[in-house]
Structure formats: C-alpha cells, structure tokens
Amino acid sequence: MWLKSNSRKNNLYLNFNSIFAMKLSSKLLKKLKEFINMRHSCINFLLTFNLILAAILGTYQTSFSQHISAYTLSKIVIDAGHGGKDPGAVGKISKEKDLTLAIAKKVGALIEKNLKDVKVIYTRTDDTFIPLNERSNIANKEGADLFISIHCNAAANKRVSGAETYVMGLHRSEENLNVAMRENAVISYEDGYNETYEGYDPNSAESFIIFSMLQNAFLKQSLNFAAIVQNDFKERAKRRDRGVRQAGFLVLWKTSMPSVLIEAGYISNSKEEQFLNSEYGQDIIASSIYRAIKSYKENVDELNKTVLELQQAQKSNENTQKSSTANSIEFKVQVSSSQNLLPDIEEKYKEFGNVSVVNFNGTYKYLVGGTPNYQEAVKYCNTIKSKVPDAFIVAIENGNIIRLSEALQKINKSE
Template sequence: MKTSLNFILVLVATTFISFLTPAEAFQKSKDKFVVVLDAGHGGHDSGNLGSGYREKEIALKIVLAVGNALKENKGIQVIYTRDSDKFVTLRGRAKIANDADADLFVSVHCNAHNSAANGTETFVLGLHANQRNFEIAKKENEVIFLESDYEKHYEGFDPKSPESLIGLTLIQEEYLDQSIRLARSIEDSFQNRHKRKSRGVKQAGFWVLHNTYMPSVLVETGFLTYDKEGAFLNSLSGQAKMAESITDAILAYKKQLDMNIGEGIYQENANQVEAALEEQPQVFNDIMFKVQIAASSKELDPKPYNFNGLDAISREKIGSLYKYYFGQTSDYTEVKRLELQAKLKGYKSAFIVATKDGELIDLSEALKSASN
C-alpha cells in the first residue's frame, strides 16, 4: 500500500487541480451528462398485455419521446438500451449503462394487477417492503427465463425466491440517495404536471437496477389492466404526457446536481485535506483498521478497475455476501485518511472497521480498550 505521505501528496494535488477544472469534469471525466433510457421488454417478450395493450410498445414510445426531448439539451447525451422492437437481456441492459459510464439509468414499464389498482409508482432498488412490491419485482425479473442460457449468467439468482433478493440492494447502496431523489422528482412530476395518481416511491429487488453502477430507477407509468389508465397510456396524448413528466424530472435532477457542484464542495474537500495533514499518528498495538467500501452478493476481482481506481482492496465472504475493504493499518489517523480517499473516489457510505486477531470488533470499543 502507498505510504501515508504519498497519499497526502496525491490528495493535495488532486484537490488543487480540481480548483482549475470545470465542475462537470471533477464529477466525471466526460463532457456530457449521460442518460441511459431503457424501454422495458421487447421482441418476443411483450410484457403486460392488459386490456389488449402491449407494454413493450408503450414503453418504447415513451422512452423515445423522452430521449428526443432530452437531446435538445446540448449538455446531455442519450443512450437507448433499445430503440426498436427487439429483445435485450437484463444483463445486456445493465452492461449498456455501465459501459457508457452513465450518470442516470431510467427504465420505463407499465404495470398490471388482477384488481382495480391504478396510478404511477417509481422504484429504487431495495428489499421488498411488502408482498405486493415483491410480486412486481418477481414479474419483471422473470424475464431472465426467456434467455436460453440464463443459468450461467445470473449466478443462481431465482426471481421467485425472496432470499435471492436480499443481496441485490448492496451493490446499489452507494447511489441510493440519488436514486430516491430522482424517483421522487419523477413521481412529483407525474402528479403535479399532469395530475396523474401517484402511488409513491418504493423499493423492490429488480435485477436490472442491481447491476447498474449509477443512480437508477424503474418507472411503472400506470396499470394497463385498469381500463381508463390503459387507454390513456395507449394513446399518443397519454404517452406524450408521461414522457414530458419524466423529461422534466430528469432535467430538474440534473439542475439540482449542477447547483450542488461548485466552489463550496471543492473548499470542503480542501478543508478535509488540510485537517488530515495536521493530525498526528495514532498507532494501536493489537488493532488493525480498514475501510469497508462495499458489500455485495457478487464476487468481484479486488482490482483497481473494479473500485474506481482504489488499490489495496481486500475481499471477505461473510455468509452469502462479499465485503470489500480498502487498506489496512494499525494507525487510526491513517485509516481516517483512507476513508477520506474512498469517499472522494465516490464511496460516500464508506466507513472504518476494526479487527483484533482477525475478528471484527466494535470500533468504539477498539478505540477505548486498545492501548497506544
């Protein structure tokens, strides 16, 4: 692992350069804000067929309208997972977004239920809070069964099993706050601009959201099985209104993000660096510290390219989950610098853990009991 001095020098240089670099470049090393739009289903996967309407066709028309509107903004690049009636695997959709280093992933669908349920709802990844949310996620995830070789690509994932969903939330954990913010903006836009009934922002275990490495949402634009709503979504007017609402929400999200990037953030980073330089070493004899940056059901190679350039990554399997740690040191001051480095690399939820004789122990107890 690099020495503390090397880390500080690199951190200072990075922070200094950020003062000379445009905000967008500091946030991501590309010129445009990339939005990946995903029209659910397609090809031999028709999706819901409520009242004779085809989900795959409605979702595509809404997505293309959103994309055309967003393209009018020169600062936005739009990428479609599909722009025609073709089948794209769940893993293929996620790969398109990840390969594009997208800033947002928005998947558009239409709902169905054997009741008079109606209204919009936007999902972020999370454990199913109730049976209804689980059933929605299960139905969308079962698309994998339409793939001839799904067993070798989804690592034993079973859409029908609640247990299979437990690990899905963790890989998206870093982006949950931003995903919720976008989801809330979409639902507010549906409700306020076009007076649609909103069922709110919800969490459920959608595989396609799990495997994307950026803020991601899945939008259910309404229930095709509710006659009035199905007819609305199948109309050109209805599709245009839903597209306008989603477009407005994405633009509002981007504007809010742009407003939060600026000198204030750079100064905050500079202050953190200055504080890190001033702290003296705090070495504990029998305690090792490291920074947990992620946990996932997916086994990733502990290489820098998988962790935003961070090196010295270690991996530990606990139960069915893999936990990923950055660095290892007996110096508590040093591990706080490593935590800062991880957060500056995008792991905002990174936190310090302590071990003694190879076993995890409570951090506060470690700091109290260990002798310097």
C-alpha cells in the same frame, strides 16, 4: 471492490455491487438459503446482513470519498422495458413493450432537444429483445450518469391505477415483491440465465431478498431522483402518486450509477391503458420524466457549483496560510555579535545595507540584509565574506532568531 473509471475524470464510480455479486456465487446463495431455512429467524438474519452490508459500504464510501470527482449528469441511459419475444404485461388493446418504447423515445427526444450537454443512450430503439444484464452493461460501458428503465405495471385488481418509481433495495411489502418478481421473470426468456445471474431463481423469494441487498452504493441519488419523478407525475401528469418504492429488480442490480425503474401506469386498468395508449398520455408521461431529469440535473449542477466554490475557497485559504508562513521567515547575514550593545554599529556596516540588531539569549547579534529567499541569502553571504570571513546566515521569524534547519523545513512545507 472495484473502482470503475471512464475517460471522463468527472465520472469515477465506486462499484461495490460488483464485488458482492462476484462473491455471491451459486454455492454461497445455496448456503445462505440453507441458513435462512434454519430455525434462526429469517428477519433477524436479514437485519443483521443488511447492517453488516451497510457498515461495509459506508466505510468504503467514506474512505474513497476524497478521491471521487464531482458527479455530473452528461450521459443518460433510457431503457424501454421488455421487447421482442418478451411482451411484458399484456392489456386489452396493447402490450407493455410497445408503450415503454414509445414513451422512452419521447423522453429521449425531449432531452436531446432541450439539454444539449446531455447525451442520450437507448438500450433499444425497436422491437428487440435485450437481456436484463445487457441493459445494465450498456449503461456501465457508456459510463452513464443516470439509468432510467421505463415500464408499465399490471395487477390482478383491475381498479388499481397510478404511477410509481422504484429503486434497488429490500422490498417493504409483498406488493413490491410481486412487482419485482414479475419484472425479473423475463430472464426465463434468456438461455443460461441461472449462470448469468449467479444462481438467481425468478420464482424464489429467497433469491430476490439476497440480490435486493446488493445495489446500495448509489441509493441516495436514486431516491432523490425517484422523488422528483413522482412529484412531476403528480403535479404535471395528474397521475395517482403511488410513491417511491424499493424492490430487487435485476435490471438495476449491476448498474454502477444512480438508477430507477419507472412504472408509468397500470395496463391492467382499462381507463389507464387507454391513457397510456393515447398520444397525449404518452406525451405527458414523457414530459414529466424529462422535467424530473431537468430538475435533477439543475440540483446536481448547483451542488457541483457549491462544492467547487468551497474547494476554491479552501485552496485560497491554504495558499494564504502557506504564503503567510513563508513571508514570516526572513534570512539575514550575521556579521558580528557582542555581550554589550556596540555604538555606531549602523555606520560600521552601512556598506552592506539594512543593518539591524537582535538580542538573542542575552547576546546582541548584528545583522545585515534580509530576504525571504534562502538561495539569495547564500549569494549575499558569499559577497560579504570577502570582507567579513566569519559571516553566516541566520533565520528570523517574527523578529526572533530560529534554527536555520527549522526555517527551511517550514518553507518547504508551505510550498
């Protein structure tokens, strides 16, 4: 397990997926594939594997939750899908790589204009081929708080339309699997992809299933943001809402922050392709994504405000309790004692000031002075010893004498 921290203390991430990625070497992938192909049920294997992984992640998240600072939204990576020699999906009048870049730039421009405290990082700003793993590396190196990969979808059925947002996870349908495998197939453009992606085969459903289990640490935040995106697509852009989905996208695999992959529409649908190519279409899609980011940031900021208030209240309560403990203990100097109460005791010791009497186990203790500060009590006692050599310090808590060592121990704990 790694703990990844950048220079900002508010950006401490627990990167579980990296440790699993390291351990899932090519040999282990091969073993897992062999296991899946055994007569044991593949479904039972997947359920067991998921339960074990969830238990491990849950345990570590709980263990380290107290050490993780508040999650903020101050850096966002905008990833325009495909690029360069990788055109992505190809329609009748456009290529996916060009549409994603146009939308990505518009989203970034809206953030830079309206959210001054948020830094935008692009994985590409021109028609350049960027390997999938390098896209997540950019986000990790920058210490980003949110990763958004923008794509356009395609389907054999030309009538399919609408927008959907994916988070990393186990696919729930064959359709989700096909989308992920199509997007992941871009790695075939990369040299040595088998080593880079640790045995992942873009044509293998088994590889997809295994790798889709690896990015769970930020699933909840990713799902929350994805839901906001889909709501804005539906309400603002008036797009058909195809919902929030889970699938195993390599571009999301190693991101150590909440991450989503947005399919803004179907380039294989002629009407939707024209919409995505229009200035209005790109503006309304970009605006919807921006508004989702703004809403998500407001939620994060509000949560941080609430957490801060709770922390301050808790600290104040702890300080009050500590102060109460310290203030309830007082140090006095005992100058005499007797079995029977002596008359005129105040007159006898009035020169020392603040004379009091405490009955302790049937014996009357005659005390002078009084201070919550032990060092002051020591100095005071030393001055009295010139006239009362047997004088010594006693500790009083709530009117009762307690052991001096016990009093000092309580005060030390409260400081």
